[in-house]
Amino acid sequence: MTTSTWRRLPARGDTGGNHGCGHGGLRSAGRRRGPGWCRALLAAALLAAAGLPAAAQDRPTLTTEADFLRAMEELSNWGRWGPDDGLGAANFITPEKRKAAAALVTEGISISLAHDVLQAPAVDGGTYLDRQVMRVSDSGASDRYQYSDTYHGAIHSHLDSVACHVMFEGRGYNGVSREQIEAAGGCPQGSIHELRDGIMTRGILFDATLLPGRATPEGWLEPGEAVTWADLETLEEIQGVRVSEGDVILLYTGRWKRRAALGPWPTSEGVAGYQADVAYFLKERGVSFIGHDMYNDVSPHGFPERVGLPLHRLALVALGVAIFDNLDFERLAEEARRLNRYEFLFTAAPLRIEQGMGSPLNPIATF
Secondary structure (H helix, E strand, O other): OOOOHHHOOOOOOOOOOOOEEEOOEEEEOOEEEOHHHHHHHHHHHHHHHOOOOHHHOOOOOOOOHHHHHHHHHHOOOOOOOOOOOOOHHHHHOOHHHHHHHHOOOOOOOEEEOOOOOOOOOOOOOOOOEEEEEEEEEOOEEEEEEEEOOOOOOOOOOEEEOOOOOOOEOOEOHHHOEHHHHHHHOOOOOOOHHHHOOOEEEEEEEEEHHHOOOOOOOOOOOOOOOEEOHHHHHHHHHHHOOOOOOOOEEEEEOOHHHHHHHHOOOOHHHOEOEEOOOHHHHHHHHOOOEEEEOOOOEOEOOOOOHHHOOHHHHHHHHHHOOEEEEOOOOHHHHHHHHHHOOOEEEEEEOOOOOOOOOEEEOOOEEEO
């Protein structure tokens, strides 16, 4: 495979989305598949029910550089919504999806999903918000907010723009190139400004501490623990939910609980997070955004250096699925367990920054 093979645009009419067996075979985005495909899906489900590992099921592996390059090609959404598209998988969030998400509000309970903004150096921070009081008088006071460096990284709650922030071989989502970014002095297509009208959809919390035998007695996953495609399907069964087109999925590993108990740790010591094969789950279900209580990718991930963070590249560059990093789900996880309910209305409003490559923000979950 050449290094440019993965850039091939998807075939005309390939729309992905929800999948489910019914009478007469399986329908996917308006296309009917034969009963043989349905039988294969049923067989895979039976294997899962029997407790066989994901490797025993008929699905692609994603553990090597060759696997990664194949997935970049197979999962690509380039051109799917047109050559000028800058929303990516956010296109899955339709007016009907927003109305259905609003109907999930039955308790009237809202929960912040951001962590307090770091205002001092920390071993896992890299950068911090330098907040300075500029004026105090009898009539009031004002202050200035300024990051010591980028808000991207492993500490600040933020959303990556779908294009530009992460690229592979000089190109981001839908083909935006390094040269275009340099010429524009910012992100010319797929910037955070594309989301200026906000995000409102169904959110699903995947509580990875519910996976049997995976969490510590204190209630977190240890650094380096990988959550796979098969694990997400297991959590759907445990939690009684199923991801559908346009959903935001959020992965809880207990990062902030561990940090509060043991103190911050350098990311070089490991991160519990998604294994790269979760990209196939995102494509299969039509997920609009993903989020995590750290930076989403498990670390160490086992891929060569040139692959970088594999899920970041597969999600952002190939799929056009934008990523929320370093969110805080402690209160959300507690409330979800109390209600025994893992779906909710998810809302977020990035800053209106033209050509911006992301935004700090405070998403909200409402039950």
